[in-house]
Amino acid sequence: MMMRKFWPLLMAGSVGAMSVHAAQVDTYDLLVGSYTGGTSEGIYRLQFDSRTGQFSGKPVLAAKAANPSWLTISKDQKHLFVVNENGPGQKDPVGRVSSYSIDPQNHQLSLINQVQSLGNEPTHSSLAADGRYLFVANYSVLEDPGGSLAVLPVDANGKLSAPVQLSGHPSSRVNPERQASNHVHSVVSPPDGKYVFVQDLGADKIFAYHYDPKANHELPLTPANPASVQLPPGSGPRHLLFSADGKHAWLTTEMSAQVAVFDYNDGKLSQTQLVEFAGGQPVSDKAGAALHASSDGKFLYVSNRGTANQVLVFSIDPATAHLKELQRRTVEGDHPREFSLDPSGKFLLIANQKSNQIVVVERDPKTGLLGKTVQKLPIDAPSDLKFLVRQ
Numbered sequence: 001m002m003m004r005k006f007w008p009l010l011m012a013g014s015v016g017a018m019s020v021h022a023a024q025v026d027t028y029d030l031l032v033g034s035y036t037g038g039t040s041e042g043i044y045r046l047q048f049d050s051r052t053g054q055f056s057g058k059p060v061l062a063a064k065a066a067n068p069s070w071l072t073i074s075k076d077q078k079h080l081f082v083v084n085e086n087g088p089g090q091k092d093p094v095g096r097v098s099s100y101s102i103d104p105q106n107h108q109l110s111l112i113n114q115v116q117s118l119g120n121e122p123t124h125s126s127l128a129a130d131g132r133y134l135f136v137a138n139y140s141v142l143e144d145p146g147g148s149l150a151v152l153p154v155d156a157n158g159k160l161s162a163p164v165q166l167s168g169h170p171s172s173r174v175n176p177e178r179q180a181s182n183h184v185h186s187v188v189s190p191p192d193g194k195y196v197f198v199q200d201l202g203a204d205k206i207f208a209y210h211y212d213p214k215a216n217h218e219l220p221l222t223p224a225n226p227a228s229v230q231l232p233p234g235s236g237p238r239h240l241l242f243s244a245d246g247k248h249a250w251l252t253t254e255m256s257a258q259v260a261v262f263d264y265n266d267g268k269l270s271q272t273q274l275v276e277f278a279g280g281q282p283v284s285d286k287a288g289a290a291l292h293a294s295s296d297g298k299f300l301y302v303s304n305r306g307t308a309n310q311v312l313v314f315s316i317d318p319a320t321a322h323l324k325e326l327q328r329r330t331v332e333g334d335h336p337r338e339f340s341l342d343p344s345g346k347f348l349l350i351a352n353q354k355s356n357q358i359v360v361v362e363r364d365p366k367t368g369l370l371g372k373t374v375q376k377l378p379i380d381a382p383s384d385l386k387f388l389v390r391q
Contacts (some may be wrong), residue, residue: 003115003299004233009234013278014298024052025050026049026051027047027049028047028048028050028342029045029107029387029388029389030045030048030055030387031033031045031048031073031387031388032059032351032379032380032382032384032385033068033069033070033383033384033385033386034068034379034383035067035085035381036381036383037067038068038127038380038381038390039380040379041064041065042063043061043063043071043082043109043118044062045059045060045061045062045070045107046060047200048342050342050347053347053360053374053375054359054360054374054375055358055360055375056068057376059379061239061320062107062109063109065082065098065101066084066086066090066091067084067085067086067092068098068383069080069084069383070082070123071099071295072123072126073102074131074158075127075131077102077104077388077389079099079100080099080100080165081098081100081134081160082097082098082099083123083125083137084097084098084116084122085122085123086121086215087121087142088120088142094116094362095119095121096115096117096120096122097114097125097134098114099113099154099158099160100156100158101256103257103390104287106389108126114159115160116162117136117150118138118150118166119140119148120139120145120210121138121139121140122136122139122150122187123137123186124187125137125154126189126385128189128193128196128213129191129192129193129211130213131154131179133152133154134152134160135150135151135189136149136150136163136198137149137150137151137185138184140184140337143181143253145181146181147184147185148182148200149167149168149187149198149221151163151164151221153217153334154300164218164219164220165208165219166208167198167209168182169182169198171202171203172203172233172234173284174281178202178255179184180202180234181202182203183201183202184199184201185200185237186199186240187199187237187252188239188241189211190242190246190264192246192364193211194210194212194267195208195224195267196211196221196240197209197240198300199240201254203228204231204235205230205231206228206231206240206251206269207227207269208224208227208268209224209228210223212251215319224267226268226276227263229259231251232274233346235253235372236256237252237253237256237260238252238253238288238289239289239291241292243289243321247263247321248261248263248320249264250291250321251321252289252291253288255288256286256288257281257286257306258276258277258287258288259275259288259291259302260275261275261320261321261322261323272300272322273320277312278306280309281307286304286306286308287304287308288302288303288304288305289337289338290302290336290339291335292340292341293342294341294345294365296381297316298316298368299315299316299317299368300313300314300315301313303337303338305335305337307330307337309329309330309333310331311328311329311331311361312325312328312329313329313368313369313370315323322367326351326368327369331359332350332373333352333355333359334353334361335348335352335354335355336351336353337352337382339385340386341363345363345365346362347360348360348363348370349385351382351385352382353383354381355379356379356381356382357376357377357378357379357382358377358379359373359375359376359377360373360374361373362374
């Protein structure tokens with residue numbers, strides 16, 4: 001279907017505003033990252049109809065790749081950056097990061113280059129606000145060498161260079177099995193672009209860095225003041241999301257299944273609320289994961305894995321960003337590692353990694369509530385979902 005207008009993607013790590021006229025566009029391409037230990041071969045492309053909530057046809061292999069678990073798209077949609085979540089014991093034991101060009105007409109992917117991430121199991125990445133660096137979270141399952149933040153230069157053509165900066169952090173060791181070393185799980189920047197925040201599951205802290213490539217392009221990050229934010233012991237911080245106005249942020253904790261709410265001002269995060277979304281459940285049943293906000297900033301969605309396998313819906317207080325639970329809905333599958341709101345805001349797509357499916361659920365844009373299941377699409381070990389639009 002011919003697209004009538006181009007609308008930019010939301011920025012990773014922040015809630016972007018989308019024009020109300022975006023509803024004029026009916027079909028979108030969806031890129032799906034995956035784990036390739038089974039039948040999956042890499043990154044897949046699907047066409048999604050926002051009028052019906054249905055996919056058109058079967059998934060098309062867009063790029064053969066090893067464990068392309070997280071996808072980062074440049075603001076201009078010209079480049080795709082992929083972490084290859086490899087590590088010891090896998091077919092490829094080396095963590096890598098790949099760059100692709102995106103054809104503006106048909107969204108075909110062409111590999112530009114690939115570099116090592118200098119760490120094991122890279123699990124997340126984000127671009128600096130100016131697009132000059134890609135920040136990569138090396139999670140590292142094993143205690144030795146532990147996780148790290150890697151900073152990779154990106155040139156104007158999307159080509160990656162080897163990391164110029166690596167940062168590690170001391171672990172909390174509260175949980176002797178999962179926190180014996182640090183495990184960097186995500187790296188995001190606030191809308192102001194002046195800082196970078198690193199969520200370290202193994203340290204129970206968010207680490208803050210000042211971003212200033214003009215001062216030193218080989219070491220663009222320096223510790224901020226304060227250099228870290230303490231989270232509850234054994235909580236395991238995972239993903240951080242900033243509000244569109246940059247005044248607030250929300251954080252999921254994987255191990256304690258909580259959402260922390262923060263005020264944000266010039267590099268400083270101040271916690272104002274801590275919401276339990278798996279209260280009373282054993283630790284083994286908790287596995288907080290993804291979080292995304294609606295484009296109007298009124299609702300926050302959070303996934304909980306473990307045995308819960310739910311998406312929780314919260315309303316967002318417009319003044320404080322505090323959360324009020326509205327709904328808990330089953331994902332009708334296992335291990336919702338990631339999910340995405342479609343650009344129309346009428347559907348929520350869930351990547352159920354362990355039950356090998358993408359589940360499409362209706363969403364009421366006015367109330368934020370999730371409705372009936374529209375479709376369940378079989379696809380092996382989906383891990384990330386990112387929408388594109390045709391120009």
